[in-house]
Amino acid sequence: MAVTLPLALDVEHMGFRYPGNSEVSFSNLNLKITKGERFGLFGPNGAGKTTLISLMTGLLTADEGHIKLLGHEVGKQNSEVNKLFGFVPQDFSFYQELSPVENLEFFGAWSGLDKPTIKQRTDELLTILGLDDVRNKQVERFSGGMKRRVNLAIGVIHKPQVIFLDEPTVGVDVQTRHAIIDYLMELNKSGTTLVYTSHQLSEAEGLCEQVALIDGGKIIAQDNLDKLLKDHKQESLETMFLNLTGKDIRN
Known part of the structure; x- marks a missing residue:
């Protein structure tokens, strides 16, 4: 009998588009992040990472579907939800x-x-x-x-029980990067869920257990990092990233 683990985040059938924009940013998106995970969300520029984090933290409101953070509907119980998460932009x-x-x-x-x-x-x-x-x-x-x-x-x-981290070590020296990552690992050991996004993919490999690659508003790969690398026959997150999203420069 399968054991159902408690969820930190549950995004189900979520749809969103920016007002006045004919292009759909997200359509029927599903994402589950287990409580206590170190979860990495990666994608090229313009893939939708920042928009998704803004939706999960209530800065933006989904047009359809739902987003729940520790069982609370994001956007409908803001004062209660805001105490549960931290955001490091x-x-x-x-x-x-x-x-x-x-x-x-x-x-x-x-x-x-x-x-x-x-x-x-x-x-x-x-x-x-x-x-x-x-x-x-x-x-x-x-x-x-x-x-x-x-x-x-x-x-x-x-x-907070869940921390969203958007490029938390960009532009810092090696010592500061290690200090920040070490502290985040300690927080995670105490049960804090980390939702992390960065272009520092080598750093991400040491921090993240589960990863999702996003491109064009869709999740194109999601699983345990070691399993993804094995399934895609890649040696690193960076080579898998380039293999799945291409080498063209994004603006």
Whole structure:
């Protein structure tokens, strides 16, 4: 008898198109992400990755079908759903003129945390992510890698059960990349579901257990990474990616 694992995300028969755009972005899309997985979503530019993440986080609303996050309908119970997930976008999502402490105080309060919890989580995250020495300095003076770590801290301050990560290590040095990935792995060990997208495919191989390749608004391959590589007779995620999506440059 098959065991049904609890789902972090359940996208079923989902359809969406941007208003005024005759092209269908998604039609009858189905995607299931098991709770506690490290899930990678990959595709070329314009494939629909950012749109799909925006739909799964409620920034966009599906035209048909449904999206459930930990059993809650996305878009219909926003205040409840927003507490369950964290989002670490590719663009920096903080106030440059504020310090890490001030940013975390603001976003912690926005997430509904009380002051003692915000202080505890701020101290904890700044220590883990190597930012304690600059906790009271303006973020606008930070290097790119330091800003990435502030971005991550904001996304996880409320201890979300699911974290969406859009290019979390883009433009950082090797040390910062390792620090971010190591912390994400620790979060996953504690049960946090990771939904990750990046063009750093070699990095993704070490992080992701399950992957989905998306192109033209459709999932063209999805499974355990090792099984996909074996089935497609490929040695790496990058070679499989090029084999399935082609080598033409996308804009």
